[in-house]
Amino acid sequence: MGLEIERKFLLDLSLLDFKKEKVLKIQQLYLLNEADRSIRIRIQNKNAFITIKTNKTPLIRNEYEYEIPLNEAEELFGDFQDKPSILKRRYLIQYKNHLWEVDVFEGDNAGLVIAEIELQDVDEDFEKPAWLLEEVTNDRKYLNANLVKLPFKDW
């Protein structure tokens, strides 16, 4: 189990030349999606994972992640095709000492863009890139597990 400490921000895509960066195509299927716990299958390019998150707060979460074979993940997407899913492209952007993940959502969440930074502890300092806008860490509607229930198009 890893303790996941993650802060989320809106951003100004026009200030970010992200096309040059590494991109991951991500599909996430939510097998279980409760208010404070989720189990999801993620296919990320050619890798696949099962991930269980149990929230302490939106900022701090227990995360259990196990890599699984891609073909089994694809079969699970079939077996649970009635369950909700998220589609997004993730750009990995190094800025100073930290790696930012910029998620560009698709499907029912198209138009939404979020930048995430993972920290070692809640007080860790980091430098803010010029393209960063307001922080939304504590706004639960931005949690992926909530975006499948109330997608951006319905806000």
Added chain:
Amino acid sequence: MGLEIERKFLLDLSLLDFKKEKVLKIQQLYLLNEADRSIRIRIQNKNAFITIKTNKTPLIRNEYEYEIPLNEAEELFGDFQDKPSILKRRYLIQYKNHLWEVDVFEGDNAGLVIAEIELQDVDEDFEKPAWLLEEVTNDRKYLNANLVKLPFKDW
């Protein structure tokens, strides 16, 4: 993904000298438990697994199983302690060419004993030990995922 083909039987414990056989102490916690799909964490002696089963029929099921660290399984039991669980001892008994699993349930299912045999295909022959009683493969109430909803003590 493995296709799991499993037949279940009641048995006469008095005819079985099972104390000499290998025993596993099993705890299963059901994170998701739908009519035809389940996700469970199993701790089996010092090993732990996350298992997803999607039923085709009670006899034939898709089974996806991944070993996970024991300490993470124990933490998941804590994070999901409100979810239902099964406790049982499993005796592994070789008889002719097949390995039988005899599950002796505890807790709310105490008194229930089931023998299971895993087959390679639905028509595979096997020799029946003298202690075997009626087959219950197609009676869904004997599925572990159903025993946590309606335990043996309430039958």
